Amino acid sequence: MxxxxxxxxxxxxxxxxxxxxxxxxxxxxxxxxxxxxxxxxxxxxxxxxxxxxxxxxxxxxxxxxxxxxxxxxxxxxxxxxxxxxxxxxxxxxxxxxxxxSLYFIKFVILFCFLIVISNIDIKFQDVYSVTTIPGIVIGTIFAAAEKYLYSSSLGNYLLGAILAGGIISIVVYSTGAMGKGDIEIALLCGMFIGWKYSLIMIILSFVSGGIIGVLLIAFKIKGRKDYIAFGPFLALGTLLVIFFGNNILNWYLQMFF
Structure with missing residues (x-):
């Protein structure tokens, strides 16, 4: 049965x-x-x-x-x-x-936002606030719910949003290599996954983005000066930490500490 x-x-x-x-x-x-x-x-x-x-x-x-x-x-x-x-x-x-569980509901909602954001970013190289701001609000609600139900730290998620959004902001405003919409995506992801996973997510995003970017240029799908949407790589990094975050974190600690 x-x-x-x-x-x-x-x-x-x-x-x-x-x-x-x-x-x-x-x-x-x-x-x-x-x-x-x-x-x-x-x-x-x-x-x-x-x-x-x-x-x-x-x-x-x-x-x-x-x-x-x-x-x-x-x-x-x-x-x-x-x-x-x-x-x-x-x-x-x-x-x-x-x-x-609450985490199942929380993460499938996040993935829904990221699927829409990634597809639009790939097709139009644009990020719409209507796909990010509601997600950030919902992420805040889930963070509050976790604090109430599981005594989780609300600060963990707030710091995750600040760190992820802050790092991408530095890249956006110092290099101009990314769009301001990527800041909103990073804030969204950080609000759902917390500060430790946000740091890993950012690293994975840059690594995967760099690898795919090189391949696209090597196969002449994109030129060196062509814009490559970064939203999908933030989404990919988030997906990886949601499924493999503990394993990645343990591997990192064993390798360097």
């Missing part, structure tokens, strides 16, 4: 992740256009036909429709099912790591 319940729990998390992933697709498309993310209902971006429920089943609708709109035949971007699947995978991984 326990195994059945366990399987059902996983299926529920997967289904939840797929549905949320579909909603995040809407956010990524509409936020840069300054459109409402709840109204009007979903429609084809090419012919504007209102989509029915059977056009909106995550991943499966894309497969059944062979990647085309049933009304005008225009091609549907692979980005939509990929993001739905990615969101479901992240949700399941978070559930495996934290179970159904």
């Amino acid at each position: 326990k195994e059945v319940i366990k399987i059902l729990a996983y299926l529920l998390v997967i289904a939840y992740g797929l549905v949320i992933g579909s909603f995040l697709n809407v956010c990524v498309y509409r936020i840069p256009l300054n459109q409402s993310i709840v109204y009007p209902p979903s429609n084809c971006t090419n012919c504007n036909s209102k989509l029915k429920w059977n056009d909106l089943i995550p991943i499966f609708s894309y497969i059944f429709l062979k990647g085309k709109c049933r009304y005008c035949g225009s091609k549907i971007s692979m980005r939509y099912p990929i993001q739905e699947l990615l969101t479901a995978i992240i949700f399941v991984a978070t559930y495996i790591q934290y179970g159904f």
